[in-house]
Amino acid sequence: MAAISIMGTFATGCNDTPKNQQEMTFDEIVATRRSVRQYDPEKKISEAEIRTLIETAIEAPSWANNQPVRYYVAIDPETVQKIRELLGTSNMRNTADAPVLVVSTFKKGGSGFFRGTPANELGDEWGAYDTGLSNAYFILKARERGYDTLIMGMRDSDGIRKILNIPNEEEVTAVISVGYRVSDPNRPARKSVDDITIFF
Ligand SMILES: Cc1cc2nc3c(=O)[nH]c(=O)nc-3n(C[C@H](O)[C@H](O)[C@H](O)COP(=O)(O)O)c2cc1C
Numbered sequence: 001m002a003a004i005s006i007m008g009t010f011a012t013g014c015n016d017t018p019k020n021q022q023e024m025t026f027d028e029i030v031a032t033r034r035s036v037r038q039y040d041p042e043k044k045i046s047e048a049e050i051r052t053l054i055e056t057a058i059e060a061p062s063w064a065n066n067q068p069v070r071y072y073v074a075i076d077p078e079t080v081q082k083i084r085e086l087l088g089t090s091n092m093r094n095t096a097d098a099p100v101l102v103v104s105t106f107k108k109g110g111s112g113f114f115r116g117t118p119a120n121e122l123g124d125e126w127g128a129y130d131t132g133l134s135n136a137y138f139i140l141k142a143r144e145r146g147y148d149t150l151i152m153g154m155r156d157s158d159g160i161r162k163i164l165n166i167p168n169e170e171e172v173t174a175v176i177s178v179g180y181r182v183s184d185p186n187r188p189a190r191k192s193v194d195d196i197t198i199f200f
Contacts, residue, residue, distance in 0.1 A: 030140070033139060034148070034187065035185065036177075036179070038097070038183065039096070039098045039177070040180040040182050044099045049147070050075065050100060053138050053141045053142050053145070056141035057071070057137045058134075060130070060134040060137045062111060062133070063112055066130070068110045068127045068131070069104060069135075070104070070105045070170060071102055072104075072105065072164045074101040074103070075100050082163050083175065087152055087154065087155050087156075087175060088154045088155070088156075091150075091152045091175075094177075095150065095152075097179065100177070100178040101176070101177055102176045102178060103164060103172065103174075103175050103176075104134070104174050104176065105166055105172050107127070109169070111124075111126040111129070112124055131173045131174070135151060135176060142178055148179060149176050149177060150177045151176050152175045152177070157172035
């Protein structure tokens with residue numbers, strides 16, 4: 001119930017003043033963040049604004065403070081269009097008016113490794129774990145600033161690697177669109193605490 005009233009107050013927050021957005025509590029930021037698949041073509045995002053989001057993402061924890069995550073930001077319209085064409089039909093359509101596409105990668109062989117050897121069965125998957133944490137900070141900070149995002153795992157990583165000159169030592173993970181919502185998406189159903197938790 002609380003979340004619904006929060007949505008009523010804040011989900012249209014993209015049209016509110018930045019002051020209103022910065023007054024959101026953490027729970028309000030979480031409640032109003034949604035995957036946004038339609039962006040306002042009139043509203044742009046600056047490099048400075050993206051830098052603010054990455055500054056927050058840098059604060060995310062990582063394996064032994066390895067900090068394996070890297071961000072490649074397509075912000076000039078020509079590069080945005082080139083990356084967009086590598087997202088598949090539905091992601092391409094859904095990001096048609098997103099002003100910025102951010103590609104995240106992680107440097108392999110660091111997180112999950114001890115002296116060059118995998119520390120346990122997950123190996124480089126810990127790099128993906130660190131990237132997810134960093135991306136989570138990024139999208140929540142974006143919401144706090146009044147922007148909206150869509151994390152996309154469906155993308156042509158080889159094509160993106162070529163266009164952005166991403167070295168082979170890095171694994172391409174998600175592409176994240178950043179922009180402003182035109183309407184408030186529904187909240188997809190979630191499992192309950194009891195569905196996903198066992199206490200001992
Ligand atoms: C790792 C990951 C990959 C995703 N890939 C896509 C994608 O390629 N296209 C898309 O439309 N949504 C994608 N999503 C968004 C999810 O569908 C979305 O987070 C989920 O349905 C819950 O909705 P919400 O984000 O609005 O809470 C992805 C999300 C994550 C975390």
